[in-house]
Amino acid sequence: MAHRDRWASRPAFIMAAVGSAIGLGNLWRFPMEAYDNGGGAFLIPYLVALMTAGIPLVILEFALGQRFQRSSPGSLHQAGGKPAEIIGWWALAVGTTISIYYAAIMAWSWDYLACSIWQPWCDNPQAFFDGILQVTDGPGVIGGISWPVLAGLAVTWIAIYWIIKKGALRVGKVVLVTVPLPFILLVLIMIRGLTLPGSLEGLRYYLTPDFSALLNAKTWLAAYAQVFFSLTLGFGVLTAYSSYLPKRSDVANNAFITCFADAGFAYFAGFSVFSVLGYLAQAQGVPIADVVKGGPGLAFVIYPTAISLMPLAPVIAIMFFLTLLTLGIDSAFSIVEGAIAGLREKWHLSQERATAIFCVFGFLVGLVYVTGAGFYWLDIVDHWMNNYGLVVIGFLECIAIGWFYGARKLRAFINEVSDFKIGWWWDLLITWVTPGVLGWAIVANMIEEFRVPYEGYPQWALWIGGWGLWVGLIAIAVLITSIPWKRIGKEQA
Amino acid sequence: MPASAIITAIIVGGILYGGFFFCVRIAMKKGHEDGQQGDGD
Numbered sequence: 001m002a003h004r005d006r007w008a009s010r011p012a013f014i015m016a017a018v019g020s021a022i023g024l025g026n027l028w029r030f031p032m033e034a035y036d037n038g039g040g041a042f043l044i045p046y047l048v049a050l051m052t053a054g055i056p057l058v059i060l061e062f063a064l065g066q067r068f069q070r071s072s073p074g075s076l077h078q079a080g081g082k083p084a085e086i087i088g089w090w091a092l093a094v095g096t097t098i099s100i101y102y103a104a105i106m107a108w109s110w111d112y113l114a115c116s117i118w119q120p121w122c123d124n125p126q127a128f129f130d131g132i133l134q135v136t137d138g139p140g141v142i143g144g145i146s147w148p149v150l151a152g153l154a155v156t157w158i159a160i161y162w163i164i165k166k167g168a169l170r171v172g173k174v175v176l177v178t179v180p181l182p183f184i185l186l187v188l189i190m191i192r193g194l195t196l197p198g199s200l201e202g203l204r205y206y207l208t209p210d211f212s213a214l215l216n217a218k219t220w221l222a223a224y225a226q227v228f229f230s231l232t233l234g235f236g237v238l239t240a241y242s243s244y245l246p247k248r249s250d251v252a253n254n255a256f257i258t259c260f261a262d263a264g265f266a267y268f269a270g271f272s273v274f275s276v277l278g279y280l281a282q283a284q285g286v287p288i289a290d291v292v293k294g295g296p297g298l299a300f301v302i303y304p305t306a307i308s309l310m311p312l313a314p315v316i317a318i319m320f321f322l323t324l325l326t327l328g329i330d331s332a333f334s335i336v337e338g339a340i341a342g343l344r345e346k347w348h349l350s351q352e353r354a355t356a357i358f359c360v361f362g363f364l365v366g367l368v369y370v371t372g373a374g375f376y377w378l379d380i381v382d383h384w385m386n387n388y389g390l391v392v393i394g395f396l397e398c399i400a401i402g403w404f405y406g407a408r409k410l411r412a413f414i415n416e417v418s419d420f421k422i423g424w425w426w427d428l429l430i431t432w433v434t435p436g437v438l439g440w441a442i443v444a445n446m447i448e449e450f451r452v453p454y455e456g457y458p459q460w461a462l463w464i465g466g467w468g469l470w471v472g473l474i475a476i477a478v479l480i481t482s483i484p485w486k487r488i489g490k491e492q493a
Numbered sequence: 494m495p496a497s498a499i500i501t502a503i504i505v506g507g508i509l510y511g512g513f514f515f516c517v518r519i520a521m522k523k524g525h526e527d528g529q530q531g532d533g534d
Contacts, residue, residue, distance in 0.1 A: 010524065040501030047508060200494055207498035253520050260513035267509055419523045 004069060005167040005244050005351070012172030013249075014257055017062075017241055019179040019330030020232045021262040024105065024299070027186075027327060030266035031273040032294030033226045035206060038213025043267070045214065045223035050263055053437060054227040056429040057394060058238060058255040059422065060401055063414050065242035066251055071341035072236030073481075075243070076397075079405040082481055087396045088236060089477035092339045094389035095235035097473065099335040100362050101378045103160070104369035106332060107152030108132065108300060109324040114148075116317035122308040125301045136372035139380065139461040143372020150370045153363060160333045161359040164340065165352045168244045171337065178330045183265065185323040186272050192316060193275030202278020205288050206270050221444060224437050225391075230262055232331065234390035234397070237338035252418035273298070280306040299324060336362070348486050376457065380465035383454055387445045388470055395438040402431035 007013040034042040061072075068075040073088030111132055115121070121128035129135075136143040163174050193199050213219045232238060242251070280302065281288040293302050307317045340354045349357075369378050401410055407427040415421040454462055 010520070014520075040498055040505075043501060043505045047505070204494050204498055207502050208495055209497050209501050250520070250523070253516050253523075256516045257513065257520065260509055260516060264509040264513055267505060419519050 005169070006246070007168050007244050008172045010245075010249065010254075012168075012175070013241065013245055014254060015175040015179050016168075016171055016330070016334065017238060017254065017258045018261045019175040020237050020241065020334035021230065021258055021331075022179070022182075022265045022327060023230075023232070023331035024102075024324065024328050025230055026262065026266040027269045027273065027324070028295055028298045030226055030230065031206060031270035032292065032298070033222050034270060035274075035292055037216075037219040037222045038210040039205065040207040040209035041211045041213050042219060042223065043209075045220045046226060046263070049220075049223040049227040049437075050259060052429055053224055053434045054231050054233075054263075055255055055259045056426055056434055057228075057233050057397070058231055058259055059252055059414060059426065060397065060410070060430060061233065061236075061238035062242040062255050063251045063410050064401070065239035066245055066247060066249060066417070067410065067413050069243050069247060071243060071345050072239040072338065073342045074345050074485075075239055076400060077485075079410075080400045084400040084404070085481045086474075086477050087393060087400060088239075088342065089480045090389075090474055091234055091236040091393045092342045093473040093476050094385050094393065095237065095335045096339045096358075096362070097381060097389075097469070098235070098385050099332055099339070100366045101369055101381055102328065102332045102335065103153060103156045103362060103366055104149065104374065104378060105296065106156045106325060106328045107149045107370070108296070109321050109328065110152035110155050111148045112300065112304070113318065113321035113325065116321055117314050119304070119308050119313060119317060121304045125305045125308075128304075129300050133375050134372045135375050139373050139376035139457060139465070141373055145367075146370050146372070146374075149374075150367075153366050153370055156329075156332070157359045157363045157366075159329060160336055160362075161355055163329075163333045164337050165355045167351045168241075171333065174333075175330055178326045182323045182326045183268075185319045185326075186269060189316065189319055189323070190268075190272040190275060192310065192312075193272060193279060196275070196279040196310065198278040198280075198282025199275035200278065201282065202274035202276070202288060203271065205278070205292075206274035221441055225441060226266075227263075228391060228394060228438070229386055230266060231259065232334065234393035235335050235338050236342065237334045240338040240341035241334065243341070248417050250417060250419045251414045252420060252422050273303075276303065276306045280309065283309045346480065346483070346485060376461070377465050379455065380457060380461060381469060384466040384470055388442070388466075389473070391438055391442055391445075395435050395442065398430050398435040398438070402427070402435065407431050 007016070064072070064075040064079065068078045070078065071088070072091050073085050076088040077085035132146065132148055134143055134146045163170060228234070277288055277291055280291050284291065291302060303320060304317065307313050307320060310316055336358060340351070340358055343349060343358070344351065344354045368374055401407060407430045411422060411426055453459060454466070
């Protein structure tokens with residue numbers, strides 16, 4: 001058997017998996033989903049979704065990597081042959097696409113961090129954001145290149161290359177800093193936020209339950225989507241990471257720890273976000289509903305506005321953008337590592353060489369996002385990759401394992417090695433419940449998609465950056481699957 | 494701050510952080526037992 005990279009210890013693996021799961025979405029997506037869907041009442045469907053879809057799917061992805069000791073495509077190939085392997089390559093293709101625009105978002109964070117001392121966004125945060133990105137009038141107007149974003153992009157890819165070129169051992173060391181640091185910084189920001197006037201009013205908006213929202217199907221769909229997106233499912237990352245553990249290591253408990261840590265961080269981030277939003281609303285004399293915004297708008301427009309009004313603003317700004325960078329970097333390099341693991345296995349490339357090729361490729365393709373139209377393309381690609389990439393992959397993984405490989409067979413392996421046993425409920429969830437909910441989400445999203453063009457973008461842009469890219473990635477997955485695995489001695493599929 | 498918001502915060506926090514520390518404790522206990530028995534990996 002060829003030498004396989006290994007984690008230095010179980011805690012190193014758990015830290016890496018937690019770092020991968022906790023990303024920018026925990027900070028800017030979860031609190032807004034809670035706010036939009038019944039406040040504190042949203043936490044009920046969120047916990048149900050965590051138990052019935054999040055944890056079972058993380059167990060599935062961990063078990064695949066550990067059972068077969070291979071990346072996502074290799075594991076799925078062994079579990080279900082070439083049709084299942086296509087799912088694995090598609091996951092890596094979608095992950096690659098996401099890592100490329102994720103690096104662009106991190107580039108914005110580098111630029112904001114560099115500006116934190118002087119805070120040039122104070123006068124008009126939206127205008128500053130548009131100016132840094134040199135945003136044009138639409139996806140069809142390419143505009144010029146934003147040099148600050150280009151520089152940030154180069155720094156991001158160099159950082160990713162440096163972290164993963166030595167494989168799991170260096171990743172294990174880096175996450176010892178990048179996982180606890182954003183948590184510590186966020187605690188400090190939250191303490192600052194809670195001592196400001198208006199913060200409790202913000203928390204009231206976040207936590208007060210509106211139980212009537214539980215009768216709305218949209219609330220439940222949002223909870224399942226949040227859990228799914230938050231846990232880095234469907235990228236092949238968790239499978240690649242767990243394949244670096246010895247075969248006899250725990251599966252179930254590691255999955256529970258990862259999921260609780262991810263959900264706990266998102267819940268905690270809500271306190272930090274809403275205490276600051278409460279302060280901002282009070283300082284500007286407007287209702288909280290007027291300042292609430294999710295996504296990049298929260299991190300790069302609303303939060304900087306609030307920070308600029310605080311005492312010790314430069315210090316808080318540096319802490320906040322360091323939080324964004326440390327949250328993003330471990331998710332970004334984990335996605336890249338997931339893809340590289342598959343490429344290395346297929347073509348027997350060295351870790352360093354595969355990383356170099358991937359990072360140069362990622363940087364070059366990412367140049368799209370440093371143009372004036374980059375923001376629009378990022379938004380379109382992000383929407384499609386999340387809603388029709390990751391969710392469909394999660395759905396297909398459940399079908400491949402639940403219906404063809406056999407959930408019971410995989411559960412027998414999980415129970416053989418885990419700290420505690422999981423019951424028949426896992427088979428039921430993987431075979432019926434999780435694919436059912438994900439299938440419902442896919443259909444509901446598609447109906448909405450064809451009813452109203454996403455964010456009012458022109459149809460041609462949605463076809464190129466949305467469905468066109470989506471089909472293109474499937475074609476790439478089929479093409480790579482058709483290439484035989486390069487054999488070394490007697491091992492390999 | 495309404496009581497319902499405080500109760501929600503405590504229950505959800507309790508489940509998430511309680512669940513996390515409970516699982517970590519099991520892992521540490523198991524790791525300790527494995528260490529005493531000798532790791533076969």
